[in-house]
Amino acid sequence: MAEPGKNGTPMLDELEKGPWPSFVTQIKEAAEKNKMSKALLSLLERSYHERIGHWKHGGIVGVMGYGGGVIGRYSDLPEEYPDIAHFHTLRVNMPTGWFYTSDALRTICDIWERHGSGLTNMHGSTGDIILLGTTTDELEPTFAELTANDFDLGGSGSDMRTPSACVGPARCEWACYDTLALAYDLTQTFQDELHRPAFPYKFKFKCAGCPNDCVASIARADMSIIGTWRDEIQIDQKEVKAAEEAGLNIQRDVCNLCPTKCIEWDGKKLEIDDENCVKCMHCINTMPKALRPGKDRGATILLGAKAPIVEGALLSSVLVPFTKIEPPYEELKDMVERIWDFWSEHGKNRERVGELMQRVGLGNFLEAIEVEPTPEMLAHPRENPYVFYEEYYEEGDEEEEEEEE
Amino acid sequence: MAEPGKNGTPMLDELEKGPWPSFVTQIKEAAEKNKMSKALLSLLERSYHERIGHWKHGGIVGVMGYGGGVIGRYSDLPEEYPDIAHFHTLRVNMPTGWFYTSDALRTICDIWERHGSGLTNMHGSTGDIILLGTTTDELEPTFAELTANDFDLGGSGSDMRTPSACVGPARCEWACYDTLALAYDLTQTFQDELHRPAFPYKFKFKCAGCPNDCVASIARADMSIIGTWRDEIQIDQKEVKAAEEAGLNIQRDVCNLCPTKCIEWDGKKLEIDDENCVKCMHCINTMPKALRPGKDRGATILLGAKAPIVEGALLSSVLVPFTKIEPPYEELKDMVERIWDFWSEHGKNRERVGELMQRVGLGNFLEAIEVEPTPEMLAHPRENPYVFYEEYYEEGDEEEEEEEE
Amino acid sequence: MATERRTDIGPPNYQNFLPSVIKKNYGKWKYHEILRPGVMVHVAESGDKLFTVRAGSPRLMSIHRIRKFADLADKYCDGHLRFTSRNNVEFLLTDDSKIDALIADLKELGHPVGGIGNAISNIVHTQGWVHCHSAATDASGIVKAVMDDLHEYFTGKEMPGKLRIALACCLNMCGAVHCSDIAILGIHRRPPRILGGLNKVCEIPNVIASCPTAAIRPATVEGQATVEIDEENCMFCANCFSVCPALPMADALNDGVSIWVGGKVSNARSEPTFSKLAIPFLPNNPPRWPEVVEAVRNIVEVWHKNARNFERMGEFINRIGWPRFFKLTGIEFQKEHIDDFKYAGLSYKRSVQLRH
Amino acid sequence: MATERRTDIGPPNYQNFLPSVIKKNYGKWKYHEILRPGVMVHVAESGDKLFTVRAGSPRLMSIHRIRKFADLADKYCDGHLRFTSRNNVEFLLTDDSKIDALIADLKELGHPVGGIGNAISNIVHTQGWVHCHSAATDASGIVKAVMDDLHEYFTGKEMPGKLRIALACCLNMCGAVHCSDIAILGIHRRPPRILGGLNKVCEIPNVIASCPTAAIRPATVEGQATVEIDEENCMFCANCFSVCPALPMADALNDGVSIWVGGKVSNARSEPTFSKLAIPFLPNNPPRWPEVVEAVRNIVEVWHKNARNFERMGEFINRIGWPRFFKLTGIEFQKEHIDDFKYAGLSYKRSVQLRH
Numbered sequence A, B: 001m002a003e004p005g006k007n008g009t010p011m012l013d014e015l016e017k018g019p020w021p022s023f024v025t026q027i028k029e030a031a032e033k034n035k036m037s038k039a040l041l042s043l044l045e046r047s048y049h050e051r052i053g054h055w056k057h058g059g060i061v062g063v064m065g066y067g068g069g070v071i072g073r074y075s076d077l078p079e080e081y082p083d084i085a086h087f088h089t090l091r092v093n094m095p096t097g098w099f100y101t102s103d104a105l106r107t108i109c110d111i112w113e114r115h116g117s118g119l120t121n122m123h124g125s126t127g128d129i130i131l132l133g134t135t136t137d138e139l140e141p142t143f144a145e146l147t148a149n150d151f152d153l154g155g156s157g158s159d160m161r162t163p164s165a166c167v168g169p170a171r172c173e174w175a176c177y178d179t180l181a182l183a184y185d186l187t188q189t190f191q192d193e194l195h196r197p198a199f200p201y202k203f204k205f206k207c208a209g210c211p212n213d214c215v216a217s218i219a220r221a222d223m224s225i226i227g228t229w230r231d232e233i234q235i236d237q238k239e240v241k242a243a244e245e246a247g248l249n250i251q252r253d254v255c256n257l258c259p260t261k262c263i264e265w266d267g268k269k270l271e272i273d274d275e276n277c278v279k280c281m282h283c284i285n286t287m288p289k290a291l292r293p294g295k296d297r298g299a300t301i302l303l304g305a306k307a308p309i310v311e312g313a314l315l316s317s318v319l320v321p322f323t324k325i326e327p328p329y330e331e332l333k334d335m336v337e338r339i340w341d342f343w344s345e346h347g348k349n350r351e352r353v354g355e356l357m358q359r360v361g362l363g364n365f366l367e368a369i370e371v372e373p374t375p376e377m378l379a380h381p382r383e384n385p386y387v388f389y390e391e392y393y394e395e396g397d398e399e400e401e402e403e404e405e
Numbered sequence C, D: 001m002a003t004e005r006r007t008d009i010g011p012p013n014y015q016n017f018l019p020s021v022i023k024k025n026y027g028k029w030k031y032h033e034i035l036r037p038g039v040m041v042h043v044a045e046s047g048d049k050l051f052t053v054r055a056g057s058p059r060l061m062s063i064h065r066i067r068k069f070a071d072l073a074d075k076y077c078d079g080h081l082r083f084t085s086r087n088n089v090e091f092l093l094t095d096d097s098k099i100d101a102l103i104a105d106l107k108e109l110g111h112p113v114g115g116i117g118n119a120i121s122n123i124v125h126t127q128g129w130v131h132c133h134s135a136a137t138d139a140s141g142i143v144k145a146v147m148d149d150l151h152e153y154f155t156g157k158e159m160p161g162k163l164r165i166a167l168a169c170c171l172n173m174c175g176a177v178h179c180s181d182i183a184i185l186g187i188h189r190r191p192p193r194i195l196g197g198l199n200k201v202c203e204i205p206n207v208i209a210s211c212p213t214a215a216i217r218p219a220t221v222e223g224q225a226t227v228e229i230d231e232e233n234c235m236f237c238a239n240c241f242s243v244c245p246a247l248p249m250a251d252a253l254n255d256g257v258s259i260w261v262g263g264k265v266s267n268a269r270s271e272p273t274f275s276k277l278a279i280p281f282l283p284n285n286p287p288r289w290p291e292v293v294e295a296v297r298n299i300v301e302v303w304h305k306n307a308r309n310f311e312r313m314g315e316f317i318n319r320i321g322w323p324r325f326f327k328l329t330g331i332e333f334q335k336e337h338i339d340d341f342k343y344a345g346l347s348y349k350r351s352v353q354l355r356h
């Protein structure tokens, strides 16, 4: 079973069937010329038989001067699969928005042909180009070639992770701020934080241009920056009519689904009570020709999303209800620094910033990072009466208090 | 300040002004003939000046053989107010539904004139007749006269508390079961549990005839029994039309407010998609002549409401989505006994049954009380993936498992 | 002797107290109508009618007043009456020609008639300084002052929906104020004092276990076992005091009132829900608590003016959003509004659905 | 030497990779239209048009395949392409006459075109047995099997709204499956094994601290410091294993897959929300995981058949109620569906608003 070509890979072969492009075919393509990929194919077939993985984590590996960007991985059967006894991945910081030229892509491929398995993930869940599997010895040479070609590593471990952004103004009419510019700027500004883990745990930025949140930032970024607007939705009444004529049931499928029922259609004119519009995007989504976000645009900044480990999954919650997002983004970055300072000082090992915020309470957290509390930060005020009133009068204060009355 | 009539009660006097009936007037009325009430007036005036109460709890007082029904209370200024140095209340079990004859009321008044302050609460928040304030010596004689006149004490301390019920079938067209009969039956069946505290903490029953919940059972009863139905709402179309003609905006104020939008009005016919009706009562409330609950009636049983102490306030949650409520209520009572058994064994001191359910988890709780889990018990299934799968295969099981496949 | 003493007899059977029209039509009511403020009729399948006249009550009543009610019941209702779950008195008549006279007598006696339908009903409340050791404020006094101010909403001023006010004089929340349209809640703001000789009246382990935030630790003072309190971690629940009288909480300078809004109990339209904090602290200012009266009226008026038909307080606020509620009422948003107990995280705003 | 070595340069500037039509119309797009499955056009204020052709990808790709994409980009798009946040490949054209040929070439290469608009898009997923030590199941294999089965929903079968599927091979949930319409989640069901010599590779206090349920205690075995695990309190999160490689969790007999439904990320209509447990356990059955494929298809079909326009999975279930969801899908409701972690109590049904 151990070597493909001997017993073959009957189970994996099953996964070459069917209409969806097959990762097995990809590994096989790579395996033709690359012994690591060949070994991987074989080991994976074994996993399929045994219904168990064969990887271990272990000692820290990386490139000189960086603490992140490489995931060390070892097979637990090094003797049987010596070619992938080490099989580390490099996380290469993708171009913001995942735009490529064919040349850039080929450059990556060529480097990886020389130094690794020839397998990639385009892309990892955080957004990086994942170069999937190489040996410890190849890490430094790969890195040298990457940087020579203007590529650099992304994050891993307790560092800032590679920021990501939706396609935004590059191709989307709804982008309320320049997601690509912000994500790129954050990446460049915080290169040190990205490459040298010094936080209690990981920290992710994701930039979405509007409330549709096409990078899932509210679910998976410690800081989610989501575009929005604060003036009126722009309406082209003729196009509304046209949308109806094209078959859209505006009353049922737009008005009735508006979360605050603030949009009305009388068959002639669409009216939006913008004061009660919560910028959910639904009406705009359904009529892209007729409706557009307002002109006074910016973003809501939210904090704290993460997966379940350790204290349970979190969605980001509102930190700044509305702010303009414009270079050089000083205000935003200052706030980020204050958050990192507080987190670095008070965060426990492996405690995400969202968990810290939950542990100390949003109220105290805001105080620490010098942000004023506002009702927009809450779904609703507290329900429970266990209030930590912070001050009380001592007997001596009585007279003053009496006087105040 | 200590004696009314000397300096008078200038602050309390302020509360005799204004259109709402005044409790001060009531205390004064009693104080005319009763020295306890007189002393109370004086002490209360003092509290108003000092902005602080003057009562202590302390040693357990009560009537022979009972552990509940009396709240022991002592002034912290016994020398200054000797007439209310003791000032215990008796909680007298009210007639179910708070129905009285004038004779019954007079009987209570006469007894209380002889033995106590002459002050009452009609009624306490749990529902009892509160006889407000007497001395330790008077407790037993009061009790003797009460029982001689067919009255008995209600609960206090870690016992079952006096069950209460909405007016139900006595005067309400919406009662889906006989709330008075059930509350009375529970009271009689569990006299021992009511009078002799043996639980970890208090346990309250409240019986509401329909989802309007006019005894607030879902907020304040450990077991809330709320009437409902499972067939179609009864509609009198003529009366619907009449309601509209009388000025009701059926579309806006009924249909649009239906929580599942399952009710439609075309100006002629009201149609209800009863499968999606969640029996909220709103449409029925707005058109009592036109709509009535269905005919297949029963109740939802919920568990666990309580005030904040200790682990935070709880609303009751669904335990039995639908059941018929008919004498002799054996099934219900059996379940109650199983709940009490489990709670008595596993509840911590001062842990309400709702808190126990939260602590051990609803799933385990159901297992312990032998109730099958159903999706109606949840607002939604779990969001977090920390599942305590209870069994796993050991290596030896492998073959069996293979065979099963 | 044991045989002489009657125990465990339970309350008198309610059936003996029902008026005959109820006995006859028990469970067979067809519909009801509100005839005017405080007066409704229930019509039975049989065609029989039962008129109810509801009168406000201070709840704390002397036997003399109760006897007067008994007299009225004799005069108008064949000796029958009942009390409601919110402590109003209901006179049950079969003859509607007597209603006016009854109302006049009630008025004479000082009891307004109302509270039925879309109205403010009586304030569910508790003992306060009249009888409870735990009170952070008085109950009856505030209720009287607030109802004086709002009584027109009881006696007939039109309202969008029901509005339920409740008051509890401490966090024990007798009366379950936690699900009220407006809740007035007495609060302490100073950690308990520790009286000498505590170890003689209380079990120290129980005292320590009673604190939800683990703020109580064992200590020794002058050779005596006692406890100490980490004041930073005390949120003034008074549970330790319930367990141990040697830890009094009441404090003239720091006790006061908080205001909560938007809870409800009924399942009509929206699900039952807890009240939320509106105003963290108002001072105890007897005898008429003007700050509290003013705050409650303000909230009632904002709701009265802006709510749609049948919209309870919480439903109204949900529609307009909490930020707008704070704006309309002029209440200042503060750190105290942000939850920090067990479920705090779930009250944070986890979407960008915002009004800007 | 340090000067020679380039570090901290960051990624290449994206601006250098944008096609010229984008550079010209950056931030000035006016609207878009979906032309057919997998093809859309964005129209700029200037009138310029940008055509996008979206192709499915296995994400795990060899450099050979990527070079083929580069070739296609050269052939049709002046060398420009991008990838999406769900790992599809997007070809960016200005000349719509080339679309058919591009699609044909993609098909030839085995890449279906689709996923735009109300469609099932690519499955966000993770490493699985291909590369991760923590995996309770494979990722790519299940994704391939499920997408084979559902591909018609990618290539154009009409649907009520978007449907996002995600897979994570363990509770770490790389890929944030916790907010997906359908999430496939690898799970362990056996407490970690404790390897000998643990004290040599791990800091025991860290290991103990890592457990969210405090199930790990210090122990001594044969004179060596190690840990023991209270199996009753282990809920298989594998956090201890992340911290300490000497506590492996993987177990061929007990690992498998759970299915979650009804999460979403966008703020459209309803607020973002977590997915909820639909199926507590399905076995690992490689190579094609038929039970998982079947379960996912069943849920998709129930939604497809019953959901209204624009209704995401969770919105659909909210409308019909969870009991009905279980009925329609035929999924058995079990104890495992009931939450028992921190916020459990808030997931209990706290009203009588029920369908009977």
Ligand code: SRM
Residues within 6 Å of the ligand: A057, A071, A073, A089, A091, A121, A123, A124, A125, A126, A127, A128, A129, A130, A154, A155, A162, A202, A204, A219, A220, A221, A305, A306, A307, A308, A309, A310, A352, D125, D126, D127, D131, D132, D133, D134, D171, D172, D173, D174, D175, D176, D242
């Ligand atoms: C490669 C990648 C999955 C993929 O196939 O795409 C990945 C892979 C791993 N993740 Fe992840 N995570 C990846 C994106 C995510 C995401 C999604 C995101 O970033 O948007 C999440 C959820 C969001 C979040 O951050 O919470 C995620 C949540 C985790 C967690 C749980 C963190 C938590 O706080 O709950 C862990 C556990 C840990 O940190 O110890 C983890 C740990 C890991 C480790 C490093 C496991 C380990 O302890 O060694 C995995 C290495 C696997 C391998 O063999 O390379 N990974 N991880 C993703 C990174 C690629 C990239 O850089 O682009």
Ligand code: SRM
Residues within 6 Å of the ligand: B057, B071, B073, B089, B091, B121, B123, B124, B125, B126, B127, B128, B129, B130, B154, B155, B162, B202, B204, B219, B220, B221, B305, B306, B307, B308, B309, B310, B352, C125, C126, C127, C131, C132, C133, C134, C171, C172, C173, C174, C175, C176, C242
């Ligand atoms: C008299 C009454 C208030 C009233 O003015 O109406 C009352 C008065 C007291 N309640 Fe209560 N509770 C009264 C109904 C309630 C209710 C409402 C209900 O039953 O519907 C609640 C909220 C529902 C609940 O049970 O949670 C209630 C929740 C509490 C609590 C908090 C319990 C919790 O689990 O959170 C305490 C504290 C305790 O038990 O130590 C408490 C404790 C007390 C004590 C016994 C304080 C004490 O430790 O001595 C009060 C005695 C005051 C006195 O001077 O007589 N009382 N208490 C009510 C009982 C009258 C009656 O029998 O009819």
Ligand code: SRM
Residues within 6 Å of the ligand: B165, B166, B167, B168, B171, B172, B173, B174, B212, B213, B214, B215, B216, B285, B286, C032, C083, C084, C085, C086, C087, C088, C115, C116, C117, C118, C121, C122, C124, C161, C162, C164, C179, C180, C181, C263, C264, C265, C266, C267, C268, C310, C312
């Ligand atoms: C008499 C009483 C029951 C009793 O056994 O004593 C009662 C009697 C009626 N209630 Fe009630 N409710 C009574 C307390 C309650 C309570 C409990 C409470 O306030 O603590 C509630 C829950 C309140 C809450 O949600 O916070 C309550 C929520 C309702 C509702 C739902 C209102 C809503 O829209 O949320 C209705 C329906 C309606 O009014 O249209 C209702 C309707 C009614 C009707 C119309 C039922 C009927 O057909 O007879 C009765 C008279 C109308 C009225 O407006 O008062 N009753 N009703 C209680 C009178 C209390 C009082 O003196 O004011």
Ligand code: SRM
Residues within 6 Å of the ligand: A165, A166, A167, A168, A171, A172, A173, A174, A212, A213, A214, A215, A216, A285, A286, D032, D083, D084, D085, D086, D087, D088, D115, D116, D117, D118, D121, D122, D124, D161, D162, D164, D179, D180, D181, D263, D264, D265, D266, D267, D268, D310, D312
């Ligand atoms: C290309 C991409 C952004 C990127 O930078 O890569 C993108 C692009 C667009 N999204 Fe998106 N979305 C993309 C991921 C997402 C995500 C993130 C995700 O799936 O992980 C979401 C959140 C999903 C969720 O809620 O779970 C997302 C939620 C939306 C929505 C809201 C849908 C809803 O009703 O909930 C819209 C509006 C719509 O489709 O009407 C939208 C609309 C759009 C539009 C129409 C915006 C525009 O005007 O250009 C774009 C193409 C339509 C389409 O259907 O794909 N996009 N979109 C992502 C394509 C992923 C893919 O390959 O399928």
Ligand code: SF4
Residues within 6 Å of the ligand: A166, A167, A168, A169, A172, A173, A174, A175, A176, A208, A209, A210, A211, A212, A213, A214, A215
């Ligand atoms: S998040 Fe908004 S701006 Fe960004 S791609 Fe999606 S729809 Fe466009």
Ligand code: SF4
Residues within 6 Å of the ligand: A257, A258, A259, A260, A261, A262, A263, A272, A276, A277, A278, A279, A280, A281, A282, A283, A284, D269
């Ligand atoms: S964006 Fe959303 S909230 Fe605003 S009008 Fe449109 S549908 Fe309504």
Ligand code: SF4
Residues within 6 Å of the ligand: B166, B167, B168, B169, B172, B173, B174, B175, B176, B208, B209, B210, B211, B212, B213, B214, B215
């Ligand atoms: S709960 Fe229902 S049945 Fe009981 S009085 Fe209220 S409306 Fe009538």
Ligand code: SF4
Residues within 6 Å of the ligand: B257, B258, B259, B260, B261, B262, B263, B272, B276, B277, B278, B279, B280, B281, B282, B283, B284, C269
């Ligand atoms: S009872 Fe409630 S849910 Fe049912 S139809 Fe009437 S309004 Fe709708």
Ligand code: SF4
Residues within 6 Å of the ligand: C126, C127, C128, C132, C133, C134, C135, C136, C168, C169, C170, C171, C172, C173, C174
């Ligand atoms: S609320 Fe508190 S102070 Fe008021 S009666 Fe109840 S226990 Fe006493």
Ligand code: SF4
Residues within 6 Å of the ligand: C191, C192, C210, C211, C212, C213, C214, C215, C216, C229, C233, C234, C235, C236, C237, C238, C239, C240, C241
């Ligand atoms: S008042 Fe409550 S929080 Fe404060 S010490 Fe006592 S029990 Fe603890």
Ligand code: SF4
Residues within 6 Å of the ligand: D126, D127, D128, D132, D133, D134, D135, D136, D168, D169, D170, D171, D172, D173, D174
């Ligand atoms: S989800 Fe778990 S198993 Fe899969 S890649 Fe992430 S850490 Fe590894």
Ligand code: SF4
Residues within 6 Å of the ligand: D191, D192, D210, D211, D212, D213, D214, D215, D216, D229, D233, D234, D235, D236, D237, D238, D239, D240, D241
């Ligand atoms: S798997 Fe999780 S719950 Fe189990 S012992 Fe490890 S850390 Fe604790």
